[in-house]
Amino acid sequence: MSRLANKSSLTWQYTVVIIAMLLFLFPVVWMFLTSLKNQTDAFTTIPKWTFPATLDNYKAVLLERDFLLYLGNSLIVAGVSTVFAVILGSGIAYPYARYKLKGAKDVLTWILTLRIIPPIVTILPIYLLFSKIGLLDSYTGLILMYTFMNIPLTTWLLYGFFKDVPGEIEESALVDGCNRFTAFFRVIFPIIGPGLISAGLLSFIFAWNEFLFANILSGPNVRTAPVGLNEYATPVSVLWGQIAAAGTLIIVPIAIITLILQRKMVSGLTMGAVKG
Amino acid sequence: MRNLKLQRSGPYLVMAPGMLLLLLFAIYPFIFLFVISFQEYSPIQAVKPFIGIDNYAQLFQDHNFWNAIKVTAIFVISTVGLEFMIGLALAVVLNQLKLGQRIFQSIILIPIAMAPTVVGLMFRFMMNEQYGVFNYFVELLGFSRTAWLSDPQLALPALIMTDVWQWTPFMMIILLAGLKGIPDEPYEAASIDGASAWQSFRYVTIPQLSRIIFIALLLRTIDAFRIYDTIYMMTKGGPINVTSTLSWIVYDKGFKFLEFGYGAAISVVMLILVVTILMLVLRKIDLFETGGKS
Numbered sequence: 001m002s003r004l005a006n007k008s009s010l011t012w013q014y015t016v017v018i019i020a021m022l023l024f025l026f027p028v029v030w031m032f033l034t035s036l037k038n039q040t041d042a043f044t045t046i047p048k049w050t051f052p053a054t055l056d057n058y059k060a061v062l063l064e065r066d067f068l069l070y071l072g073n074s075l076i077v078a079g080v081s082t083v084f085a086v087i088l089g090s091g092i093a094y095p096y097a098r099y100k101l102k103g104a105k106d107v108l109t110w111i112l113t114l115r116i117i118p119p120i121v122t123i124l125p126i127y128l129l130f131s132k133i134g135l136l137d138s139y140t141g142l143i144l145m146y147t148f149m150n151i152p153l154t155t156w157l158l159y160g161f162f163k164d165v166p167g168e169i170e171e172s173a174l175v176d177g178c179n180r181f182t183a184f185f186r187v188i189f190p191i192i193g194p195g196l197i198s199a200g201l202l203s204f205i206f207a208w209n210e211f212l213f214a215n216i217l218s219g220p221n222v223r224t225a226p227v228g229l230n231e232y233a234t235p236v237s238v239l240w241g242q243i244a245a246a247g248t249l250i251i252v253p254i255a256i257i258t259l260i261l262q263r264k265m266v267s268g269l270t271m272g273a274v275k276g
Numbered sequence: 277m278r279n280l281k282l283q284r285s286g287p288y289l290v291m292a293p294g295m296l297l298l299l300l301f302a303i304y305p306f307i308f309l310f311v312i313s314f315q316e317y318s319p320i321q322a323v324k325p326f327i328g329i330d331n332y333a334q335l336f337q338d339h340n341f342w343n344a345i346k347v348t349a350i351f352v353i354s355t356v357g358l359e360f361m362i363g364l365a366l367a368v369v370l371n372q373l374k375l376g377q378r379i380f381q382s383i384i385l386i387p388i389a390m391a392p393t394v395v396g397l398m399f400r401f402m403m404n405e406q407y408g409v410f411n412y413f414v415e416l417l418g419f420s421r422t423a424w425l426s427d428p429q430l431a432l433p434a435l436i437m438t439d440v441w442q443w444t445p446f447m448m449i450i451l452l453a454g455l456k457g458i459p460d461e462p463y464e465a466a467s468i469d470g471a472s473a474w475q476s477f478r479y480v481t482i483p484q485l486s487r488i489i490f491i492a493l494l495l496r497t498i499d500a501f502r503i504y505d506t507i508y509m510m511t512k513g514g515p516i517n518v519t520s521t522l523s524w525i526v527y528d529k530g531f532k533f534l535e536f537g538y539g540a541a542i543s544v545v546m547l548i549l550v551v552t553i554l555m556l557v558l559r560k561i562d563l564f565e566t567g568g569k570s
Binding site: 027254259 | 287288290291292293294295298301304305306308312319366369370372373380381382383384385386387388389390391393394395398399401402406407409441444445446453454492495501504508509522523527530531536539540543546547550551554
């Protein structure tokens, strides 16, 4: 009897999970399929599930248009800002985790609130500042912006990792003749490697997907991929096939990172408030 | 002696560059916003007259502003509410699976990784009246095709649906992490006492999970408040203004109509709103269990 009940609840559970999975997966699959369709197959009233696949949309996006350039811009901006965010973030996190510094709690809370403020609120002043000092539509401008955007995340995440490193390890390295810097790079660095990697990858994801700052602060020179994507949706016509192809190109690298990183994702997304 | 001084200031030297950047990007905008919110400030005008509280006075009479407050409230409450309920249900079910849990979890996580711009455009495509795949399913269910995003009744629900699709997995993964952290003993005790499945969920799971539920709700509320990308891609605040949130009207006033002073006034009010909500909430809980050592 109880085994029967178990079996039926098991069926029920798998049904729920599989339906959920299909619902969450469907739009992604649909986008991918659309990216492989030609114009006539993409715009049918009754959706076509089988069709002759074509790479024309990808060709159009990558070769005839500038999307490859935009992907490159995104890579540069997200990559460089990630490196800065991790370095500057560990610069803040390490001293607070290691030493008893005055006002540690207040400073760390303040850094956290920076994350909480809606970005739309900061964009007006930053836009005016950047236009005054000539940083609009430049790599430097966007990199600075994204570094600022991600420092709260890296600081909080790395603070958690640094705190878990026992102080004795560092002490013994100092006794063995290391100075503070070599102790940090030779001893601490390898231990918190996983923390640095997940902080870095999450920063990268946020910068890569970011749209508001990029849309307002970048122009024809430094257009990032999410902004470039919008080019295919003009008031006159919307090139859905090309949008689907470009969209797929934007999400593939991030989807791969997410699959690798998913365990670290939780603590990163909650800035360490929930252990993953 | 000199060496000692260097040792003392060492930690501060290390953190200086990051802190400088944070200060520059955080303090300057707020002072600036505050100042120009009392001006008639437009980037194309040379003169920026001081107009006192006119922007604020205008704001409180502007029906677009009150509409934005209403739209933001509806959006935040319904997305966060739905995401929480669906996310919790999925987390509970997923937590009980013995086989394939990891795989299901990985697949359900994919929406989180997607750029909101891509999600917005894809949903707009799927919701198209003639060739949108949504309408195909709608028709299969016996309803007629609808132009979701240009219907004033349906545009906001469509936006909410899109957000729920993208962020329910986020709720789920956090709550799942919380569920995994609950020890077995309280459940065993409950089952000895003859508690039903619902009772042990209500009286064991929920209380044990309360801190994590709280954090999940808080994080999603903060993010829902700032929605911009999806609106930009899907509705641009329309039709009429049924999807104009606070974030959207700041952008609209500032960058479309170039009324920076007015946009700044809205920003200041928005900021006060967010900070007030946050203070009320943070007083209740030590969110990050910080400062254990210090």
